[in-house]
Amino acid sequence: MAALSLRNVIKRYGHGPKANQVIHGVSAEIEAGEFVVIVGPSGCGKSTLLRMVAGLEEISAGEIAIKGRVVNDLEPSERDIAMVFQNYALYPHMSVFDNMAYGLKIAKVPVPEIKTRVDKAAKILELGHLLERKPRELSGGQRQRVAMGRAIVRQPQVFLFDEPLSNLDAKLRAQTRIEIQKLHRELGITSLFVTHDQVEAMTLAQRIIVMNGGMMDQFGTPEEVYSRPATTFVASFMGSPPMNLLKQAPGVRAGQILGIRPEHLSLATEGWSAQIEHVELLGAERLVYARIGDEQVIMRTDAAVLPPSAGDTVTIAAQQDKLHWFDAGSGKRV
Ligand SMILES: Nc1ncnc2c1ncn2[C@@H]1O[C@H](COP(=O)(O)OP(=O)(O)OP(=O)(O)O)[C@@H](O)[C@H]1O
Numbered sequence: 169m170a171a172l173s174l175r176n177v178i179k180r181y182g183h184g185p186k187a188n189q190v191i192h193g194v195s196a197e198i199e200a201g202e203f204v205v206i207v208g209p210s211g212c213g214k215s216t217l218l219r220m221v222a223g224l225e226e227i228s229a230g231e232i233a234i235k236g237r238v239v240n241d242l243e244p245s246e247r248d249i250a251m252v253f254q255n256y257a258l259y260p261h262m263s264v265f266d267n268m269a270y271g272l273k274i275a276k277v278p279v280p281e282i283k284t285r286v287d288k289a290a291k292i293l294e295l296g297h298l299l300e301r302k303p304r305e306l307s308g309g310q311r312q313r314v315a316m317g318r319a320i321v322r323q324p325q326v327f328l329f330d331e332p333l334s335n336l337d338a339k340l341r342a343q344t345r346i347e348i349q350k351l352h353r354e355l356g357i358t359s360l361f362v363t364h365d366q367v368e369a370m371t372l373a374q375r376i377i378v379m380n381g382g383m384m385d386q387f388g389t390p391e392e393v394y395s396r397p398a399t400t401f402v403a404s405f406m407g408s409p410p411m412n413l414l415k416q417a418p419g420v421r422a423g424q425i426l427g428i429r430p431e432h433l434s435l436a437t438e439g440w441s442a443q444i445e446h447v448e449l450l451g452a453e454r455l456v457y458a459r460i461g462d463e464q465v466i467m468r469t470d471a472a473v474l475p476p477s478a479g480d481t482v483t484i485a486a487q488q489d490k491l492h493w494f495d496a497g498s499g500k501r502v
Pocket residue numbers: 181188190208209210211212213214215216217364
């Protein structure tokens with residue numbers, strides 16, 4: 169049985185003719201113990217989807233089930249979930265221990281049991297020496313760990329994460345990503361994690377839900393999403409620099425879009441004639457920006473390869489087994 173099922177979930181804000189539909193029928197089956205990341209640009213509906221699972225937003229139509237039990241009409245506290253928020257939402261006047269224990273106290277868990285669970289979570293998260301501190305006496309990364317600790321002690325069926333790393337600097341974010349992975353390996357709790365950062369999605373997820381304007385464009389492993397994107401949107405959203413999408417280059421027929429990743433283009437003796445616009449050195453590799461007719465392409469090359477210079481005319485070839493074809497009308501993979 170799936171740990172979490174979304175069945176044609178729809179969300180409208182407002183009522184009647186003025187209603188604004190923002191989630192247009194999302195279906196997904198998430199297996200027990202899976203770590204699923206919902207990714208997409210600002211406004212695509214990621215938070216709304218997560219908040220509907222949490223019970224913080226009503227569902228306009230469709231069904232959400234946790235371990236087979238439909239939870240549409242259940243309060244958040246009855247859903248057996250725990251959520252970690254972007255702003256951590258810690259109680260400022262309570263110690264770290266009390267912040268982590270609070271939900272259990274409310275749920276009338278016996279005091280010795282609370283102590284055992286908080287101590288265990290504190291140990292996993294290396295917070296043991298900070299239990300007496302107040303949130304203001306902690307670093308951003310430590311507060312983030314307290315927020316996770318508070319979720320862990322509840323021993324929920326499902327963890328929900330709403331961009332929990334977005335307030336951390338780049339280094340701490342990378343480090344916390346590894347901690348979250350480790351935590352997931354240890355606890356094996358089904359997790360749904362929202363982010364707008366495709367790198368975070370690729371590195372954390374076992375499977376990724378890519379949202380585009382309230383629709384689910386793809387649900388697949390990081391590998392699938394990267395190497396077989398279901399739409400031009402997924403192709404250009406996942407990967408940096410994005411996949412090149414060509415409509416007019418020689419060999420592309422009307423109504424088609426050819427997708428090719430920057431790492432699958434190279435200088436060659438046969439192929440497209442291209443004008444070099446600009447070359448960027450990124451340490452171990454170089455990005456070469458070129459123009460094929462009216463369309464720009466980005467090529468990724470090894471920094472050791474002698475680059476062309478801006479203004480040069482070169483020949484660029486695409487690796488033939490790495491071509492992606494999309495329908496120009498629907499944007500779907502063909
Ligand atoms: N309470 C609300 N009333 C009306 N519209 C809303 C409400 N909350 C969100 N929306 C709209 O729903 C859409 C999805 O919003 P949502 O916050 O889920 O997007 P998101 O992908 O999480 O974006 P972000 O990354 O910016 O948080 C947006 O168009 C937003 O304007």
